[in-house]
Amino acid sequence: GCSLRYCGTSAMTSKVDAARKQARKFSRASAGFWVLKTLLLTAIWVGIFSTVMRLGQEKEIRKFDPFDILEVSPQASNSHIKRAYRKLSLVYHPDKNPDDPLAASRFIQITKAYQALTDDIARRNWEKYGNPDGPQTTKVGIGLPRCLLQKENNLLILCTFFSFLIFFVPMTFICYYQRTKNFAANGVMIETLQFLGYYVTENTRLKACPELLAACSESRCMLTRDTDNEHIQRLAGQVIEHKRRSFTLPVVMKNQYLVWAHMQRRHNLMSPELRSDCDELLRHSMKITQAMIEIACMREWFATAQAMIDFRRCLVQALDIKSSQLLQVPHFTEETLEKIRKHKTEITTLSDFLALDAEERKEILGMEPEEFLDVQAFCQHVGEIELKASVEVEDESEIVVGDVATVTVRMMRKAMRENEATGPAHAPFFPDPKFEEWWFFLVAPSEKPGKDKPSKASSTEKTSAATRIVHFERVMDRERYVEEQLRFQVTNPGKNTLVLHAHCDAYAGIDKKVELTFHAHGEEEFKRQLPMHKDDEDLDLQPTLFQQWMGDLSHADESDEEEEEDRPSGGAPMRRRGGRPDERDKGHAEAKSPAGKSEALGSREAGGAEDKDSDDGSGESSSDSD
16 A cells, blocks of 8 residues: 655666666567457457357247147147148158257157147146146256367367367467476576585675676676677776686686676676677576575575675675765765865765765765755665664563573664655666565674683684674565564573674665573573463373373273183183172282181171171161151
């Protein structure tokens, strides 16, 4: 629901107008596509119109009318009906029309119509239900064109069907596979990903990026001409290479010179063919540099990812490695930079320049009114960035080791109004519109050597500790307010410090950094009391279904063992009174020994006497009660 806010500089306005004219301009491919699309749409509309007209001429679905089918009047006699039936049956009989399915269906209708007018039961069914066969269920079908049912078209229809099924459908999938098998999900060629995965290391910096871009598969597949050598030699004398070449393939060298010439703004030295090749290479560069950044992030190399983002915005803004950030401002040249250096106000970055008031900029620059309007339009489009961040554990008041903490990042573009979204970045040297993308990096800073830590460490260990990426996110939101959440697991107890970096891939010099500090309790130091409902506590005491099932099996096994122990040799099992398992087992053990047998015998006699006394007592109590 937000409206795009375009950059109002003269260069970007003319670029947008030229792009719109180019989009409206007809080429051979676009004209052919437009003609094909028009013909297809016309054919569809003609088909729809003819179908509607044909349906409009058709009568409403008629009921079963035997008089209409036999082509006789309702007042016709039986003899007249029989003559009409014989006449029509001779015409539409299936034996005389073996290859016409319509004739067979017509003959069935004629037969039913004759039965409805001559048979009493069929006539009653027709008068009552509208069908001589009685009540019928509603059937819905698809009517095929009559041409598909004609005998002379059978061969053509079969050939068309099998050619579509056997040739067209498989060829469509084969062509699609051939086009996509060499590309990854992000649109980069698989060979390029393998190449970058090998050559992008932890020590890869901005100077090596132009050659990596020139050596990728997309670049090596670009068209080469016989006249390129002459034009490249003329361009090579004016281009400064900041790194010694590692690849000597001609197409790689050519593309490398084009990248350096673009970054040093030597477009006036390029021929139209080389300028076209440079624009094509820059279009490929966005996906390739995206893959470079992702490779560095996956390997937690913050310095390398930072270098790749620097290279990406150097391509967008046509900046050399050592160029000033202020050259992104329209109409800025080396003379303008010299004026700024002589001014009492120190301005070295783009953020410093954006923070100035309009009057201060006008006083420092001393430009013509039209040029100064472009500068103001640039400053209003880029604007200052405000970045805030906070760290917490959701639904918890304290942070404990092992928790998943959430860093909530809030970024605001101050120059924009409500319900506005930033449009394409100010990039007059880039061939296509480029929208802002932000990268949020949560970085663990290097650990300073303490009393318990060794003070000496290798340079690789220091770099790894200083550039370890804890979490990263790519943000493509263009609204005024941007909110993103970065999650990580807390691993160290005590005081923790993390640094949040926000990098823009379209402009150099507006990056932001926020330091986050929090205290994490140890797992033993802080015990969380998880609230539990009383009903949930009672549920924990109940046995689970598996425990109940295992308990039933164990009881069944114990019963089987007791029956086997009570079973005499060669006899039927003995029935015993129930008791506790330990008491029964104890009785069995005592009965096996001689002393146990005598004691058991005595206990049986005593038990018999007690039973007798109890019977007498019960009788007395009953008599007393009587």
